Amino acid sequence: MSERTAPAAGEPGALYGYLVEFDKVDELLVGARAVRDAGYTRWDAHTPFVIHGLDAAMGVKKTVLPYLVFGAGLTGTVGGIALQWWTNAVDYPYLISGKPLFSLPANIPVAFETTILFAALTALVAMLALNGLPRLYHPLFTNRAFKRATDDRFFISIEAADPLFDRSATRELLESLSGRTVEVIEEA
Amino acid sequence: MNEDKSNDIFIFPKWTWVLRPAVAIGAAGGLLYAAVVVTFGFSPWATDVGYAPVQPVPYSHALHVGQLGMDCRYCHSAVETTAHAAVPPTQTCMNCHSMIRAASEKLIPVRESYATGMPVEWVKVHDLPDYVYFNHSAHVRRGVGCVSCHGRIDTMEVVTQVEPLSMGWCLRCHREPERHLRPLEFVTQLDWVPGEDQLALGRRLREQNDINPPQDCSTCHR
Amino acid sequence: MSTSTAADLSYLDNTGTDPAVRARLVVGDNDFHSITEKVCGIVEQPRTPPAWWVLFAISSSLTLVLFAMIGYLVTTGIGVWGLQVPVSWGYAIVNFVFWVGIGHAGTLISAILFLLRQRWRTSINRFAEGMTIFAVVCAGIFPGIHIGRVWLAYWLFPIPNQMLMWPNFRSPLLWDVFAVGTYATVSLLFWYMGMIPDLASLRDRAKTRIRYYAYGLLSLGWRSSNRHWHRFEFAYLLLASLATPLVLSVHSVVSFDFAVSIMPGWHTTIFPPYFVAGAIFSGFAMVVTLIIPTRKIFGLEEIITARHLENMAKIMLATGMMVGLAYSTEFFIAWYSGNRYEAFTFLNRAFGPYAWAYWTMVTCNVVVPQIFWSRRLRNNPAVLWVASILINVGMWFERFVIVVSSLSRDYLPTSWGYYRPTIIDVLTFVGSFGLFFTLFLLFVRFLPIIGMAEVKGVMPQAHLDRPGHRGHGDYHGDIAASEVV
Amino acid sequence: MMSPATATELGIADGELVELEAGGRSVELPVCLLPGQARHSLAVALGYGRTAAGQVGNGVGVDVYPLRTLAAPHILRGVSVRGTGRSHALATTQDHFAIDTIGFAERNARAGTLVREATLDAYLADPHVIHAHDHHPPLISLWKDHEYEGEQWGMAVDLNTCIGCNACVVACQAENNIPVVGREQVLAQREMHWIRVDRYFRTDPGLTMGEVEDAAVVFQPMACVHCENAPCEQVCPVAATQHTRDGLNAMVYNRCVGTRYCSNNCPFKVRRFNFFNYHKELAETTMMQFNPEVTVRARGVMEKCTFCVQRIEAKRIAARNERRPLRDGEIVPACAQTCPTRAITFGDLNDEGSAVSRSREEPRSYATLAELNIRPRTHYLARLSNPADGGAPAHAEGHADDGAHGKESA
Structure with a gap:
């Protein structure tokens, strides 16, 4: 850390972190466990598809997404019922087919749909927001090998901002895990 | 297999981080836009408030009603008995103007009309859509003052629409008529103010005269 | 990539009768990279194939016909259609229900099969979801244009206004507005979200700046981070759980348009499940109709395998039987209820002036799927393809029979009528196919038609090689099968 | 012919x-x-x-x-x-359909319940004879019935005096600015009438259409019956048709967006749709013939009988101005005004002394399709005949043969 000099973080040329490539799923899982156990916090794995067991290997905490979605769904239900009650029974009541102004059976379909709509919109938007997306530029995109992270290769990256990051120690750890040379990622 | 041989590597410039705040601002802006559009629907621009067409004769209500103190019903004579308040025939004008200011240039169209029998083409200011049926007698005879819909005509040089005359505006009064009820004798008195709380007076008059304005569609739409 | 010759196609056959052996979901000698190559290759062809241009020219011309017909309709009046009293709903509503029904397969495959851990969905879900979106677009047009005063359609939404009026939430049509609107939105979200990682693949393979920026923008900067995958997967699971009741609700609500009325032939309680079964039936039929030529043209037989087609044939058989059961239940109830109007409606359906439509429907929807009992027939893509088209035809006629035959003869015989569509009706319907295929062709040309990330996830290579490891999760069951290869 | x-x-x-x-x-x-x-x-x-x-x-x-x-x-x-x-295509407002065997049989079988008749002898023996074949489950509602206070409009049509002359149709057409749509539109089954005279043929049972020779004709004027539980109202997404407090099934043209769902759900099919702008090509002088008290309907909206609401409102406002209640018979819809045999009675159902209420007390009174629990406000008075040979009414027989399908219930 101490040897880090200008440019400051985020500036062009500043060190973002290290990236190392794996060929196989099980190598990645072993690597991920090792990095986790070494105590790193600001690091990530990059895989072209969801890998079962990687969350545990990385120690990823469970997301709060379900609670947000549940809250949004509940808002949708209450909002949907309230909308129908307010509009048809309170604000402008009118007599239709001798039916009551407000009765739940007739209001279930719309309330159901608003529930799903609110919850589904929240699921996508909150997922993106929690992931910090959209983020079109990222230092990792400057690396040519990294392009295969969406194809058939597996990567682990450790950020220089991690408190445990050490230029040589971290490099050694990653190289020992993958058997490949570590790629140095710098800000563009 | 898919090694890129060129040295170029495409990346997005760093300033693209603005996309995220832009999306957020865009979403907020969209909501704001919707709110603005809805508000516009209620505003005087969307209704006809302020409409003041030029009339063929520069007739001044401010002069005739405000200064001379003529009653609305002198000209709009049918207002208590029929749906329409009636625009007066030229004869009504000539009752006075055959004597008073008989040579005024402003009154040329009136005298022409009187001579030829063709009516003066007054421009309708308070014009409701054709599918709306408003009955003046039903309102005037219940104690809704002229001023409630037409404003202070007695101060207008040129008659101007001051109320939106929209369905919501009609409905508000049909739901709460007590806001506008007055004793029958003051219906045409535009500058009348109640000596007590309007709501209290209105409720009492409503009770007395059994006024329950219908809110059925067929009340106005036939 | 494949070592097999064209003559020897047996390696493609992963159909089987032994339920203990799990089928391979990707056949041939494929690895992750070859999947990427195959799927992205379709989009990355430097030159658009002439066949695509020909099809696109036809379908976009038909789209123009659709727009011209809509323009004529809006400027002239609903009278350009064959509607009248008593049959006030005709082609427009038939087409609406038809397209919404087709729009069910995508979300069904994506959501329900996902929750049921049917891993074979991965090869076809993107495709079916795309089809869903386009079908819903076509469906959405019809209720919009069928109203007498299109320019006032916004009155169907609860927008505050100076009339102080609100829509009537007791009307099934308003439920429809919310159901179809929600369905279209959620289907679009689901489709797009699933596509983000694959759009990133296209971005990372881009050879030109424009492609990079276009796919880069669409993929929102996806960098395959596992922390992102974690939330992504959770969001996908949640969306699937939300979409599952939604997909069942949409056609139920559409059926309420009929079931909540008092018309004989409409007012029945079996409509919701009957409509949902019919929607799944027609949706799968349309997927099969589209996927068989597509996999052939783009050489995707190793990913969209014979097994996939067979599974879809089985679903069509099952849902076809459900629809057949519904047809017979309707007749039984009509007789058993002792209601003379109901009884006559069904007698009239089968033997009245619209009997031709009724028997077309029965033949296509109940008789045709019976051939899928035969393993040989259902595994023959040509037979399957023709059958799927017939089912599409039959399902259109089902809606025609429900809407038109019920309305044409209801309570008062003096008000009976006979509905005949006009040329405008027919051209509008044909035009909607133009729109559907235009969108579909654009999709095939510019977007990944197979969910690569998901297909890779069910491949044997995606799992730990540790001997004896048997997965318990979603992405594990295939290991045993991979050992069979 | x-x-x-x-x-x-x-x-x-x-x-x-x-x-x-x-x-x-x-x-x-x-x-x-x-x-x-x-x-x-x-x-x-x-x-x-x-x-x-x-x-x-x-x-x-x-x-x-x-x-x-x-x-x-x-x-x-x-x-x-x-x-x-x-x-040659004959434009008629009845029988817009291929008359096939099952349709013909059903039409004849239904006529007896829709248009009820009895012979005088049968009526004198049992005044309730026309209700003898009402069989449907009890008409109960899921909800509490709405309480109707004040004037409640209703109509009674006496089939005994109606001669089917169509004068009501023409009167209504003139009063309510109903467009004359012409031959092409009638051929397309889009005739515009708010009231029509439904015609049925009474034939010997068991005949097919091609065998019919001798038939008596029965008819029934049919306009919107202003159901209290109106099936049309609940299906309108924009509430363009709703119930007024005086019991009318109001149709608001300017709110209508034209989904036509109300027409589909109307068992009487009395709603009519403006498929085109039928007033577009009229001369200005022709337009001046329109009744200014009734909206001229735009293209794309539904219309139907209003019980001449413009006349109701005019009389009511006049009575209110004079601070007196409305008198029975003061409000006369155009159809009733024109009927040469006074077959149509209109009035307040909440007023026990009104002519329309009294006619409802008659044993001949029935409502068409009442078994749907829609509570029509128009009632019909069954037709009584006194055939020279004293024979049983063809209709009682015609109906009896399908009486087997249902059970009597209260």
Whole structure:
């Protein structure tokens, strides 16, 4: 850390972190466990598809997404019922087919749909927001090998901002895990 | 297999981080836009408030009603008995103007009309859509003052629409008529103010005269 | 990539009768990279194939016909259609229900099969979801244009206004507005979200700046981070759980348009499940109709395998039987209820002036799927393809029979009528196919038609090689099968 | 006009052009099959096929004067009929459909419950005879019934006095600015009437359409019956049709977006739709003929009988201005005003003394399709006949044969 000099973080040329490539799923899982156990916090794995067991290997905490979605769904239900009650029974009541102004059976379909709509919109938007997306530029995109992270290769990256990051120690750890040379990622 | 041989590597410039705040601002802006559009629907621009067409004769209500103190019903004579308040025939004008200011240039169209029998083409200011049926007698005879819909005509040089005359505006009064009820004798008195709380007076008059304005569609739409 | 010759196609056959052996979901000698190559290759062809241009020219011309017909309709009046009293709903509503029904397969495959851990969905879900979106677009047009005063359609939404009026939430049509609107939105979200990682693949393979920026923008900067995958997967699971009741609700609500009325032939309680079964039936039929030529043209037989087609044939058989059961239940109830109007409606359906439509429907929807009992027939893509088209035809006629035959003869015989569509009706319907295929062709040309990330996830290579490891999760069951290869 | 049985015998189809020849002269006419026309007889109408009758009359119909002679001014014998194989579309407002066997049988079977009749003898023996075949489950609602206070409008139509003359149809057309849509639209089954006279044929049971020879005609004026539980109202997504506090089923043209769902869900099919802008090409002077108290409907909206709400409102406002209650019979809808036999009664159902309330007390009173629990506000008074031979009414029999399908219930 101490040897880090200008440019400051985020500036062009500043060190973002290290990236190392794996060929196989099980190598990645072993690597991920090792990095986790070494105590790193600001690091990530990059895989072209969801890998079962990687969350545990990385120690990823469970997301709060379900609670947000549940809250949004509940808002949708209450909002949907309230909308129908307010509009048809309170604000402008009118007599239709001798039916009551407000009765739940007739209001279930719309309330159901608003529930799903609110919850589904929240699921996508909150997922993106929690992931910090959209983020079109990222230092990792400057690396040519990294392009295969969406194809058939597996990567682990450790950020220089991690408190445990050490230029040589971290490099050694990653190289020992993958058997490949570590790629140095710098800000563009 | 898919090694890129060129040295170029495409990346997005760093300033693209603005996309995220832009999306957020865009979403907020969209909501704001919707709110603005809805508000516009209620505003005087969307209704006809302020409409003041030029009339063929520069007739001044401010002069005739405000200064001379003529009653609305002198000209709009049918207002208590029929749906329409009636625009007066030229004869009504000539009752006075055959004597008073008989040579005024402003009154040329009136005298022409009187001579030829063709009516003066007054421009309708308070014009409701054709599918709306408003009955003046039903309102005037219940104690809704002229001023409630037409404003202070007695101060207008040129008659101007001051109320939106929209369905919501009609409905508000049909739901709460007590806001506008007055004793029958003051219906045409535009500058009348109640000596007590309007709501209290209105409720009492409503009770007395059994006024329950219908809110059925067929009340106005036939 | 494949070592097999064209003559020897047996390696493609992963159909089987032994339920203990799990089928391979990707056949041939494929690895992750070859999947990427195959799927992205379709989009990355430097030159658009002439066949695509020909099809696109036809379908976009038909789209123009659709727009011209809509323009004529809006400027002239609903009278350009064959509607009248008593049959006030005709082609427009038939087409609406038809397209919404087709729009069910995508979300069904994506959501329900996902929750049921049917891993074979991965090869076809993107495709079916795309089809869903386009079908819903076509469906959405019809209720919009069928109203007498299109320019006032916004009155169907609860927008505050100076009339102080609100829509009537007791009307099934308003439920429809919310159901179809929600369905279209959620289907679009689901489709797009699933596509983000694959759009990133296209971005990372881009050879030109424009492609990079276009796919880069669409993929929102996806960098395959596992922390992102974690939330992504959770969001996908949640969306699937939300979409599952939604997909069942949409056609139920559409059926309420009929079931909540008092018309004989409409007012029945079996409509919701009957409509949902019919929607799944027609949706799968349309997927099969589209996927068989597509996999052939783009050489995707190793990913969209014979097994996939067979599974879809089985679903069509099952849902076809459900629809057949519904047809017979309707007749039984009509007789058993002792209601003379109901009884006559069904007698009239089968033997009245619209009997031709009724028997077309029965033949296509109940008789045709019976051939899928035969393993040989259902595994023959040509037979399957023709059958799927017939089912599409039959399902259109089902809606025609429900809407038109019920309305044409209801309570008062003096008000009976006979509905005949006009040329405008027919051209509008044909035009909607133009729109559907235009969108579909654009999709095939510019977007990944197979969910690569998901297909890779069910491949044997995606799992730990540790001997004896048997997965318990979603992405594990295939290991045993991979050992069979 | 020709009876279906004669047409079957001659091999002539409905609407087919036939050549009538008598005394060396011939005319070509389309055939209209009508049960009740005597066997082997034809009826033709004089006065058509004019050449100098102006825009309305020119070229309408066929001139049959060539067949008319001084020797046989009214009845011509020995006419030969030859089908040409060509056909002509006859624009009629009834029977817009292929008359197939099952449709014909069903139509005849239903007529008895829709238009009720009894012989005088049967009625005197049991005044409730016309209700003898009401069989449906008890009419109960899921919800508490709405309480209607104040004036409640209702109508009664006496089928005994109605002669089916269609004067009500014309009066309504004039009063309510109902567009005249013309032959093409009528052929497309889009005739515009707020009230119509429904016609049924009473035939011997078991006959097919082609065998019908002798038939009696029964009819029933049918307008919106203003159901209290109106099926049309609940399905409108924009609440363009709702119930007023005086019990009208109001139709708000300016709110209507034209989904036509209300028409589909109307068991009486009395709602009419403006498929085109029917007023577009009218001359300004023609437009001045419109009743200013009734909205001229735009294209794309639904319309229907309003019980002449403009007349109701006019009288009510006048009465309120005079601070007096409305008198029974003060409000007269256009149809009732015009009816030459006073078959239509209109008034307040909440007023026990009103004519319409009293007519409801009659045992002959029934509501068409009441079994749907829609509570129509228009009631019909069944027709009584006193046939010379004292025979049982064809209808009671016609209905009895399908009486087996249901059980009596309260």
